[in-house]
Amino acid sequence: MATHKPAELTRTTEDAHGGTAAGWRVAAASALGLACGPSVLTVMSFGAFIKPLDREFGWGVPAIAAAASVLSITIMIISPVQGLLVDRFGGRRVVLWSSPFFGLSLMAMYFLPGSLSVYYVAWIVIPVCGLGLWPVSYLRLTAGWFDRRLGLALGVANSGIGVGTVLVPILTATLIGAFGWRAAFLGLGVVALLAFPVAFFLLAEPSPRTTDVQVSGDTLRVAATRRPFWLVLAAFLLLGAIGSSIIVHQIPLMQDAGISQNIANLVPVALGLALIVARIATGWLLDRFTVSVVMSFHLLGGVVAVLLFAAGPNVATALIAAALAGLLIGAEFDVLSYLIPRYFGRLSFGKIYGVTFAMFQVGGAIAASAVSISRDSYGTYTPAMLTLAFVCMVCTGLFMNLGPYRHQVVRP
Incomplete structure (x- = not known):
């Protein structure tokens, strides 16, 4: 019960x-x-x-x-x-x-x-x-x-x-x-x-x-009867695909675009620094705006990032793309940790998080291989990156349909 x-x-x-x-x-x-x-x-x-x-x-x-x-x-x-x-x-x-x-x-x-x-x-x-x-x-x-x-x-x-x-x-x-x-x-x-x-x-x-x-809320079984649960699973399946594809392939993608290996190896530092900023900034934003608004903002940045990668980046645009990707990747688990108490309560926090994290890993494992196959088939990362831009937009739609929180804090 x-x-x-x-x-x-x-x-x-x-x-x-x-x-x-x-x-x-x-x-x-x-x-x-x-x-x-x-x-x-x-x-x-x-x-x-x-x-x-x-x-x-x-x-x-x-x-x-x-x-x-x-x-x-x-x-x-x-x-x-x-x-x-x-x-x-x-x-x-x-x-x-x-x-x-x-x-x-x-x-x-x-x-x-x-x-x-x-x-x-x-x-x-x-x-x-x-x-x-x-x-x-x-x-x-x-x-x-x-x-x-x-x-x-x-x-x-x-x-x-x-x-x-x-x-x-x-x-x-x-x-x-x-x-x-x-x-x-x-x-x-x-x-x-x-x-x-x-x-x-x-x-x-x-x-x-x-x-x-209060440690109250839905059991995992009850949460699974609610529409937001399946929207969250689908969204994090797609987020896993987006993040894994960027992290695994950003260096070879930049080398394909003519950026030297030494410089390409340094660009992910921009992603890492943006990830740190995103962890704190996203948390601050979540206390003021809904999950739907916050993730839509980050996913818009994700669209820009993968379009820059699709165009064949130079050093400057690669840094911008890596930073925007870092903001999105850095936001993901702040958002997951926040939305569980707000939509499902805290009773089964670990179970719901664990199932969602598993779906995230499924998306990552599938996409990393799929992007490699696409690169080998077309000789370029452009089709895969354009597909990821579409995936970002679909993911935005999933978050926008979550609806209002069911467990809302009283603000002083």
């Missing part, structure tokens, strides 16, 4: 700045945890290991890069499991369980033998060991402390991924250059272990004694 009360209005004990000291501490700690979590340490470092592994084992770039699909599929499978565990045991406990295993799994890559099968299995084991460290654990914790400033708090927490997106590729390249790829995995494992003391000393579960935020 759902415990949702239609049109329920929730009043919190947030202070004049829209939160409590404990709540903001949790948001900041969540940012630190996400900066050294698997969303960054696996995804953003992956590409740096491709050439070193190829030089040592001779597996070939396509075979090594295929592990990225293994990683995406594994994340897709485990995301609903994580959501269930977080709803049942709380985010802090799940983070504490996972962080030692995740750090050790990265360190174990030091001993990787010359077997491609073992390499693929490793990219199943690593995300499973990091089961509790994907964003929903931290975001559910943060959301439990806030209502009136929920958007900004989630933006602060999510900014950790943006910071990691900028710093981890630099750290990984430096470690590989100085000590080799095996030692680089050891270094990343050490960084991963930082999540444990952060969680132990700084994360705290909200309770009726510390906050008046």
